[in-house]
Amino acid sequence: MISVDRYHHGNLRSALLQAALHLVGKFGAEALTLREVARRAGVSHNAPYRHFKSKEDLVAALATEALEELLASIRNATATATDPATRLRAAAHAYLDFALSNPPRFGIMFRSAFDRDAYPAYVAAYTDSVTLLGELVRAQEVATDTGVAGELVWASIHGITELGLGKWLRGGSRKELESLTDSALETLTAGLRKQPLA
């Protein structure tokens, strides 16, 4: 009766993605199996193949959704401030918080083996993210516009995030990692101002 258990209307795809996301968040990326996803969506182990060519194809869809959500989250976080340093800090915190809120999803987003070029929406979200970061860094007025400064900032934030998620740093709490992120941004911008890149 209720439309949610009738997949002939085209909502199985999103139900599968939702189940997959839940599985990943709760049990980690290695617990993500097509058969379990199908089970949770209440369909046969085979039904997912109507919507995804393969497990990798579902993972790619999951990664695309995650990247789009991360981008939206960063946009949202930077929207309220006008001061360039504050905006960059807000973006970095959004990045870190996104990763901490669902570590396995962060892994799926970044480390999946699928061919990215085969997923235009993924590439689009990636391109937009890099562009946004470039703008945020350029607004600091710390370097000529070669893009290297943006990569340095991104790598620092990403490194702190990865090492934080893996419990490699002495402080692993959200607060401590945000503080480390702030230090990284301050140090990098100070360094870029003092010693502009070639």
Add this chain to the structure above:
Amino acid sequence: MISVDRYHHGNLRSALLQAALHLVGKFGAEALTLREVARRAGVSHNAPYRHFKSKEDLVAALATEALEELLASIRNATATATDPATRLRAAAHAYLDFALSNPPRFGIMFRSAFDRDAYPAYVAAYTDSVTLLGELVRAQEVATDTGVAGELVWASIHGITELGLGKWLRGGSRKELESLTDSALETLTAGLRKQPLA
């Protein structure tokens, strides 16, 4: 006749690890299966359990060996120079080169799910690595000895490595990534000198 095909002498364990490393390096971490490892070592699918409690246990051994090798490689790279900046740069290049030389192994070393505390050799190599990095950074005379400077440097190098391996940066060649690493180190040390951490 030849001792290599007689595992009653205690060399099966290392033969298994060697097969596992080869598998990981050639086909990626997801191709690492206990059964295939056994096949390559020429034993039944069950023989590995004489030497490893589980697949995770073998992965932990692999990760430990990798970390020890990385540490040795960094020690070796820094041994020839005396200038602090040169030594730090050599260490960073060794880190990057280690990752690029076998990306899946780098992943196993950093992202495996095993309980690290259950593997003292792993913890020892980790502790020694952090200590070494701390010394290298302290020699730059850029910060008070809180360890934060070391974490910032490590995160930057690690971030460049991860993003480079994942083809996220515009330049992905060894040369380009080493150059980006050099920029990161120069920028961070300049920033730390200009604006010491609280």
Add this chain to the structure above:
DNA sequence: ACCTGAACACCGTTCAAGT
């Protein structure tokens, strides 16, 4: 001690069949 073969409960994927 060290190794083997059979067995169990899983996978991803394919295929013929049902509505």
Add this chain to the structure above:
DNA sequence: ACCTGAACACCGTTCAAGT
């Protein structure tokens, strides 16, 4: 169109049995 059940070739792991 969308879904199902049977089947295939894999996994990791356990167990009884062989030397």
